[in-house]
Amino acid sequence: MLLNPWRRVQQLERDLSSERLGRSGLQTRIHAHIASYLVLQREVVNANYALRRKNKQLKQLKALVELHKEYVRLYPPQLIRS
Secondary structure, three states: OOOOOOHHHHHHHHHHHHHHHHHHHHHHHHHHHHHHHHHHHHHHHHHHHHHHHHHHHHHHHHHHHHHHHHHHHHOOOOOOOO
């Protein structure tokens, strides 16, 4: 048994403060990781939405081209005579 435990108490307090500092650093890194993950998820959702919108536009363009082909087939262009 130690006659003067004050040195041991000081050592334990230093260890405790360093552990708290380390834990707060880990918490900061975790928060940064979560924030970057949420931003990444939002970007994925936005990209998915843009792709769906672009797909819809491409389908509409394809339908218009098919309609134009049908119109040209039914009503061929006439040559202008001078």
